[in-house]
Each structure stands twice: as structure tokens, then as C-alpha cells.
Amino acid sequence: MDHARTPTTRDGIRLHAPGDFDGMRRAGEAAARILDDIGEHVFPGQSTATIDRIITDMVNHRGLTSATIGYRGYRHASCISVNHVVCHGIPGDKSLRDGDILNIDVTVILDGWFGDTSRMYVAGNLSRKAERLIAVTHESLMRGIEAARPGNTFGDIGHAIQSFVEGQRMSVVRDFCGHGLGRTFHAPPNVLHYGRSGTGPVLEEGMFFTIEPMVNLGRPETKVLADDWTAVTRDKSLSAQYEHSIGITADGCEIFTPSPAGRFYTF
Ligand code: MF3
Ligand code: CO
């Protein structure tokens, strides 16, 4: 048996080789660049179907493959989740209105590696309460990423996110989580955005996964609509999400999906 080629896992989580980081870096950058470039196409009157078509064209013209088209019957290159839609919003013909906030989530495949990232956008003018929700959601993701280093546990990541969000009197969605990825879209473990410090698997160099907290202004409960995809807040409160793909390094983590244009927010 060739041990160098034997997949290495810990707690069922794949430990990638140092040479695998470059593939993720390139896939992540391609996904993040699409999020940079789509910003100018978000405005009142625009439909989310048109935004998705522009994303599809970017994917195709850049020699990428969409990971979501054909995934479990999903038919679009992005998920676009507006206002009280928590995640997995299906692009459609309805026009955006002034003040709508939306998450755009793109996953692309480049040379077999998956880059998965999402950010918040606004159509027109941003209300104060939406601005605060978006800022808290982004900050919660970055606090989760700061907890992502060897020796810490997945529970430390969840705790960092949950304690910050609840301290701001907002709530963390429990019904959806981050995930391992790499040469596959969704792999172990489930990356929970809530939890207790010191619980769960220990992080090790070479683990690749997403952190993608969904934060609600109201209660955390969600429901999935009859289309079997669209997840909404049960209380119809506003919801926001940010997502990065990261890899655990010897002394911390590398974010594979930073904005090439240097944007945190896309507005
Ligand atoms: N990109 C999403 C995630 O963060 C998954 C979308 S699956 C789809 O995991 F089929 F809805 F596109
Ligand atoms: Co994801």
C-alpha cells in the first residue's frame, strides 16, 4: 500500500497536504472575484434572475464550473437570499426594491477544487437596522475565523460566533451550518455557528472548511418554503450571512476567499 497516497483523516475530516492549499487559493479567489464584480449589478429594479445570469456568464467566460448547477436538482449559479430569506434563495423575476438587503452565495470549481463564499449587498439605501445586522454578521464570521487554529475545537468557533451575536441581541440560525470542502462541495464536519468552548473535533493543519453564519434580527427559527430550497425566518425578521472558505495552517488559518478588490462589504 502506498501510504503517501492514503487519504489522511482525523475524526472523519480530511487533512489536506501543503500542496493542496494552492488549488483552494485559486478556486477561492475566482469565487471572491465574482462577488467583487457583481456588486455594480445590484440596484433597485434589477431582478435576482438577471444577477444570476450575469454570474453564470462570469463563471463560463472565466473557465470555471458552477458547483451549484445540477447540485441536488438546483438549477442556478448562485443563491440570492433577500431580506427575510436566510439562505438558498432561488434567483427569480421579482425586482429588487430600494433598501432590500441580499446575500449572494457563489461556489465555483477550478481544477477540481471548490471555492465557496458569500457576502451581503444592498439595493439602494441601507437602513440603520440592516446596516447593524450586516456589520454584526460580518464581525461574527471574522471572530469565528480568529478561533480557527490548530488545537482549538470546532466548538470554539461556534462559541465565538454565538457569544458575539447574542451579545448584540441578535440570533444565530441553528438549522444550517458550514461544512468541510476541498475536492468535494460538502464534506464532514458540520461547522456549527453556535456551541460550547472545548467541544467537538480538534482543529488540525490541513482541514479545509467553510464558516458561514446566518444571523437574524429576530428569532433563530427558520422554515423551508414549498420550493424545497428557500429558507426564511419564521418570524419574517431580517437575516444576513457571510461565508468564507478557509484552511487550517500550522499556526492559524488561511482565508481562501478574501476579496481581491479588498472589500469587506460590497457597498
Ligand atoms: N453555497 C451554499 C453553501 O454555502 C450551498 C448552495 S447549494 C445550492 O454551502 F444548491 F443551493 F446552491
Ligand atoms: Co458553504
Ligand code: CO
Ligand atoms: Co456558499
